[in-house]
Amino acid sequence: MGGAFFSKPWRTVPNTNQENLDFMETYKPHNYEATHLRILLHGPVGAGKSSFINSVDSVLKGRITSQAPTDATSGGSFTIRYKTYKIRQDNGGIYSFVFNDLMGLEERANTGVHMEDLKLALSGHVREGYQFNPKLKMQKGDQFYNPSPTLNDRVHVLVSVIPAASISLLSQEVAKKMRDVRLAASEMGIPQMAILTKVDEACPQVQKDINNVYKSKYLKEQVDKYSEILGLPLNCIFLVKNYETDISTNEGINALILCALRQMINFGEDYLNNLLIADDMP
Numbered sequence: 001m002g003g004a005f006f007s008k009p010w011r012t013v014p015n016t017n018q019e020n021l022d023f024m025e026t027y028k029p030h031n032y033e034a035t036h037l038r039i040l041l042h043g044p045v046g047a048g049k050s051s052f053i054n055s056v057d058s059v060l061k062g063r064i065t066s067q068a069p070t071d072a073t074s075g076g077s078f079t080i081r082y083k084t085y086k087i088r089q090d091n092g093g094i095y096s097f098v099f100n101d102l103m104g105l106e107e108r109a110n111t112g113v114h115m116e117d118l119k120l121a122l123s124g125h126v127r128e129g130y131q132f133n134p135k136l137k138m139q140k141g142d143q144f145y146n147p148s149p150t151l152n153d154r155v156h157v158l159v160s161v162i163p164a165a166s167i168s169l170l171s172q173e174v175a176k177k178m179r180d181v182r183l184a185a186s187e188m189g190i191p192q193m194a195i196l197t198k199v200d201e202a203c204p205q206v207q208k209d210i211n212n213v214y215k216s217k218y219l220k221e222q223v224d225k226y227s228e229i230l231g232l233p234l235n236c237i238f239l240v241k242n243y244e245t246d247i248s249t250n251e252g253i254n255a256l257i258l259c260a261l262r263q264m265i266n267f268g269e270d271y272l273n274n275l276l277i278a279d280d281m282p
């Protein structure tokens with residue numbers, strides 16, 4: 001892990017977070033069939049999916065929160081049920097975007113989330129509370145199988161999550177599963193992006209100053225490498241630090257999280273708008 005820097009950041013993150021905070025506060029899907037925008041997070045065990053949900057919640061509330069359960073010691077996936085996470089606004093309302101967290105992808109067969117369950121979740125066929133079984137995919141007659149998903153039930157943007165320092169360690173099996181999920185989403189027209197987490201652990205200079213994140217040559221190399229593995233364009237891959245050890249929020253960390261979240265909403269909104277346009281065409 002190197003500490004070499006570019007003279008200028010290779011990506012500009014907004015200096016002020018207020019515009020993004022205001023956007024989140026007032027955002028509503030333009031597609032009248034959707035009351036919210038659904039973001040599905042997937043990736044290897046321990047990548048920081050649940051921590052990202054908590055981090056978004058923390059940024060929007062201005063204090064550290066812990067809505068999605070996480071586990072620092074489990075060797076397997078801590079997420080076992082399909083659950084929708086909603087974030088409450090200060091005025092008592094609910095933000096118009098929701099998150100779904102999945103059981104993590106694992107290298108060995110019959111471990112981690114079943115790939116067919118993941119694909120069913122994308123299309124809205126998985127009901128709230130479904131308990132993932134790595135050895136057995138959901139069947140159509142299952143009580144948690146949704147036979148008639150609405151636009152609200154479907155996923156509107158797919159986000160892969162992986163620690164920045166783990167790109168080189170990503171096994172062929174897990175990488176193949178992630179590509180398979182991406183292909184399934186592409187066939188459904190669902191936009192995709194990625195967040196590389198734990199940037200402070202990956203680069204010592206970023207640990208000293210989070211504002212160095214897009215100057216780090218090492219982190220840029222990891223973004224390039226992940227782009228090659230998944231086939232995602234560089235402008236669809238974001239660097240973030242989750243709130244895992246902090247006891248208060250930080251403007252620099254907030255900026256990275258808000259920048260990634262804004263793009264998730266932009267991509268999901270484009271998808272919903274495209275569906276609306278298709279419905280309106282003669």
